[in-house]
Amino acid sequence: MNVNKVRRCALYARLSVTKEESVSISRQLHSCRRYAEARGWEVVGEFIDDGVSATVSRPEDRKGWKALLSTSRFDAVIIWKVDRLARRVLDFLHADETLQQRGAGLVAVEDPIDMTSPQGRAFAVMLAVFGEMEAEAIRARVRAARAQLLKDGRWAGGGIAYGYRSAANPDGPGRVLVKDLERIHWLTEAVAMALRGSAVNAVARWLTDVGAPLPGGAKRKVDNVAWNRQTVDQLLRNPILAGMTAHNPGRGKGDKRVDPFAVVRDENGNPVIDESLAVVTAEEFAHLQSILDSRDSPQARKRADRKSTSPFLSRVARCDDCDVYMCRGTNQKRPIIYCPRCKQTLSRTTFDPYLVERLLTERGSEPLAAATVQDRWSAAGNDELARREVLVSQLESLRIRRGVIGRYFDEERVLLRWRAKPLPTGTSKATTADLPL
Known part of the structure; x- marks a missing residue:
């Protein structure tokens, strides 16, 4: 790509989380527009991925980047910095290769990269390496902070299990988990039903029939909104039922279920248990998991409950x-x-x-x-x-x-x-x- 011949360009901006120190989407696009105007380039489109992590998602998996690649012909893509496009070297190189295949080049406002020369490409790769190193450093700091919070018995953030809530730490800074007195009785009875042999679907129907509030404060807007099997299964597999803390707390509600026995342990390898949060003993929790696992596959269900699928x-x-x-x-x-x-x-x-x-x-x-x-x-x-x-x-x-x-x-x-x-x-x-x- 010869920057002196470029006439048409597309702008791309990405941001993971909006914070005071972050360069906002609007600021990124403003800088890209000024860059294009200074060179007399025509902007054919502006594309954004807001709230998208470059560490978690590849460019080709993002809605904004895919829309950019499907737009009309352009000669260059302007970004604010290399790390706005990718925080992994391979992701950056793959995105650049995709642009090269359609005869377009990559331009960064804050990073003076020139992808047309071997020296320029080497410099761009170095910037991508530094972006990947920064992402790794951020992860290390987050892990260290989370470990310290858990060691202090404080809440590490993220989704809160049904029947619990966060409260100010009475012994110092931060917050701790406590039982939610408005919902804990629904949780306690659901666990007791499962331990007595009730199927997960039966527990879900009971919660619906008695009008138990849905997780996250959700309210029923139509009659067919009810508790479902997946939600109840996750509820019954959370180690907090026995006062234990999952090894990786802070997962969003939509994230994948962790091993119920992957919990925080002391120096002797024993689970750290907060009796004030427990609704069952550790032995009862283990027994509950064995009951759930024995019914986890469709083959374990009664034949009358099975249904053939396409x-x-x-x-x-x-x-x-x-x-x-x-x-x-x-x-x-x-x-x-x-x-x-x-x-x-x-x-x-x-x-x-x-x-x-x-x-x-x-x-x-x-x-x-x-x-x-x-x-x-x-x-x-x-x-x-x-x-x-x-x-x-x-x-x-x-x-x-x-x-x-x-x-x-x-x-x-x-x-x-x-x-x-x-x-x-x-x-x-x-x-x-x-x-x-």
Whole structure:
């Protein structure tokens, strides 16, 4: 890219968390606009990813960056600093390669990088390395601060388990967890029911029937909003029930479930227990986990409670956190896919039509077996296995990442990549392995 010949550019800004010391999205874009105006470049679009961590997400998985790449032709992408695009060296290089493939270059306002020369590219990579080092340093500081809070018996932040709340620390600075007197009796009875042998679904129905408030202060707005199996299962697996603290507290409510026995321990390896928070003993908690685990798989349920599901997504979608295939199942008699490890779920009632629409819209005209994808799909009719073969033939990868519990279908959870389109005859290309049937 020759910066003296650039005429059209796109602006990109990203921010993880808005804080006083952060350079806001608006300030980033303002600096990028001034840069473009000073060089007489035409701005064809402004794209942002607000509240998105560059450490957690790759550029190609972000909504704003994907929208930028799908826009009309541009010659350059202007960012404020290299770390606004990526905090991992490989992520930065992959994003830069994507821009190069479409004949565009990368420009940073605060980092004088020139991606057209070997020296400039080396300097840009060094900046990306420093960004990755800074991210690692931030993580180390957060881990150290959290460890100190736990050692002092204080609340380390994050989601609060149902039946508990945070309160001012009576013995010093910070906050501590205490029982929520308005909700603890619902939790205590739910645990007692499970220990007596009640199924998780039965506990969920009871909580709904008696009008127990939903987690997070949620209120019922329509009649069909109720407690569900996943929420109750998470509630019953939280080690705080025995007064123990999860090894990695502070996870958001939508984050994956941790090992219930991965708890904070003392120098002798024994769990640290706060009796003031416990509703059961450690032995009762362990027994509860064994009961839940024995009923965790669909095969453990009564045959009358099982429901056959469509094989359309069998061994197709992977959990982005655990990198394992998501399984078919049902929740309240509605079809879902779920991760067998972290238990995240996604309703198929909306997801299947969404996936089919994208397949036919984005790949319908692609050649497939002497016809097109659209033709083969139509010929498959209601044969779910035949439809699955059509889908798999076009997929490079399909990954599902976590969303917020209770939120309606969010397409940002779906990380979908189609296979590369066939190149002209005589042009070599790397082959992509088929997904297993």
